[in-house]
Amino acid sequence: MDNIDVASALGYYARLAELHDQNPYKIKAYAAAAFNLRKVKQPLQSLTQAEVEAIPGVGKSVSKAIVLLATTGSFPELEELERDTPAGVLDMLHIKGLGPKKVHVIWKNMGLLSVEALLDACRENRLVAQSGFGYKTQAEIIKAIEFAEAGKGSLHYARAEPDGLRILSALQHINGSVASATGAFRRCMEVLQSLDFLSSASAPEITQVLEATGCTEIETSETYIAARASCGLPVHVLQAEEVSFQHQLLLSTGPEEHLAALGPVSEASVTDEEAYYHSLGLHFIPAEVRDHPQALQEAAKGDFSNLISFEHLQGVLHNHSTWSDGLNTLEEMALACRSKGYTYFAICDHSRSAAYAHGLEIERVRQQFKEVEALNEQLRPFKVFKGIESDILADGSLDYPDELLAEFDLVVASVHSNLKMELERATERIIRAVEHPATTILGHPTGRLLLLRSGYPIDHQKVIDACAANKVAIELNAHPYRLDIDWRWIYRAMEKGVMISINPDAHEKDGIADMRFGALAARKGMLKRAFCLNALSLSEFEVYLAEKRAFRRA
Ligand SMILES: [Zn+2]
Ligand SMILES: [Zn+2]
CATH class of the missing domain: 3.20.20.140 (Metal-dependent hydrolases)
Structure with a gap:
């Protein structure tokens, strides 16, 4: 393990020890060592036990753990605590804003063993009944769990929608250009992997909009601008000429199965999405309906004005x-x-x-x-x-x-x-x-x-x-x-x-x-x-x- 990994592992051990309500002096010693190790430049692997012990802020007991971590990647006490903690409770320790003390209450007092059980409890307002928790903490926990999910690549539509609508509106306000939501976001899929848009504006104009709407990690490639929205999801703004906008919109909205069912779609045939469906002898199919296997069959029978809204x-x-x-x-x-x-x-x-x-x-x-x-x-x-x-x-x-x-x-x-x-x-x-x-x-x-x-x-x-x-x-x-x-x-x-x-x-x-x-x-x-x-x-x-x-x- 390199120095940073060793320091992280010590910090993790300190939090586990706190979770298990162990001796506070010991917890402090490990947390302090984790902090101090980050300043050490020499690789810990090259140091002897005595040299590690001599590092300021590292005591004798912790030095043994450090040497073992640097050489083997673990130490017995850490393994023991991990063994004694349910996997779902370990997951909770990674939720932002949830310290070991709070996880202790959630686990020991409330008997919750997984992140999903915790989320259920938040939703049913069971957390606020515990001391040390308020509505604010409960709301923050829900948010943190969602953010962690987005980091893994997916987010509930409802949680991504505010960012999506804000970006869309800003794109639509770029003078002399057209913009639309596209992809799964336009189709209102219940879970999203990204927020996709189509715009005829220039790359610098789009970049400016993304900055103004709180996006980070903005990167420009040949045909689109990528970024990360504040909800955590990736953002893709595809660029299209105004003349081919409707064609691009149809294609980028998808999904694949729907496009395959429509048959080959040439650029010249799509000057307007709605007219295009009509040219196939179909009523216009709203974007959110295009995932449905029976969509074309219904569109041949009648329009979608009787759908619920x-x-x-x-x-x-x-x-x-x-x-x-x-x-x-x-x-x-x-x-x-x-x-x-x-x-x-x-x-x-x-x-x-x-x-x-x-x-x-x-x-x-x-x-x-x-x-x-x-x-x-x-x-x-x-x-x-x-x-x-x-x-x-x-x-x-x-x-x-x-x-x-x-x-x-x-x-x-x-x-x-x-x-x-x-x-x-x-x-x-x-x-x-x-x-x-x-x-x-x-x-x-x-x-x-x-x-x-x-x-x-x-x-x-x-x-x-x-x-x-x-x-x-x-x-x-x-x-x-x-x-x-x-x-x-x-x-x-x-x-x-x-x-x-x-x-x-x-x-x-x-x-x-x-x-x-x-x-x-x-x-x-x-x-x-x-x-x-x-x-x-x-x-x-x-x-x-x-x-x-x-x-x-x-
Ligand atoms: Zn109910
Ligand atoms: Zn129910």
Whole structure:
């Protein structure tokens, strides 16, 4: 190991020792040695044990470790601590802003063993209950985890979008030029590897824009300018002449499969993207739809004006409040929805088995019913529905007696525990919950967290069939990490007549805005407005709920 590596390893050992709550003097000695070694010019490998001991700030005990590190790359105490620390906890130590003391609390007091479990806990506001943590730390941890992900090459669309839109707007303001988003960013893919743009401006003009929008590592090559956005993703600004701009836009937007299906595209044939699709006898295919295998088939039949869009959403189903693990009160959540122009709202706090999230015991459900009734008196014609997010228990049953379940206006049934299941068991468990007469919506069907957790495997077609047979809608959970059900299954759901509900699963007022990302994903899945449950007007939604009740009695 070279000197810098040895110093880093000592620093790492000091943090591990702190994580394990070891003697503070020892921790200090190793941290100090790590600091002092960075000033040593001679290679440590060439020094004897006595010479290492003589380095200022390096004591006898640490010198042994240094010699071993320099010659073998490790030392026994380091190996022992690494062995005694779960891999996921070691990962946490690399998260910016999370020192060993905090990781100790997360691991020992909260029992969290992986970065994904930590992120879940942040999202459910469980960290703020621990001493030494506040909302600010919690928010910073989420940010740091996301940044680390971006460094590995991928980021959730929602996290990259602000940078993307800022750069796009600045490019579009370059005088005498045209600019567009392109690639996966233009297609609103749920996970992005880069932010791509097309511009007819000159390289110096583009460079200036990238500098002004906070990009770093700006490099100019022959046909594009590369940089890094502040969210961590690479930026590519492709250059195109104005005459060939539309052609370049079509090609760079992709994806490959779509372009292959279109057939050879000559430069002369594309003077305008929209006209080009028309020349093929197709309606214009919006960029976000181009990933869909059925896009061309649909474009031959009609235009895409009946696709869902964010503006169509009229109600906000599946929300949490301070009754369970939310940050805002029920009233604050309802008022926030009303002020955004929605006409109805459903509170769906966690059910009693979700103890970690303060799930509602039966008595508290009754109390919440009273608050909802009072709110409805106060907020009319805005309507608050009595809902619950009922845990789907291990055997597929719901979390309350049937009599109580029947009293809710709607029940979102979701899996939150025993996530490690085989395909067959997971599918059976979910179908059993779907078959329960009280179930209105199947919540986040796979439990996935994009870039973090793949979720349990389910037989999507069987689940869709069961939802169709039982008049159960499927949630498209709009949280940018979930976007679950995956948009790739929406077409199949529509084919079976299953409604999709775009739900924010908001745990605070700000979370309601995630509905927009759900709508984007739904468009990728070509969800038609008529198949979106919460695009129904209030009165239509009430009719739907009444029909579901009648259906379950029949
Ligand atoms: Zn849930
Ligand atoms: Zn929820």
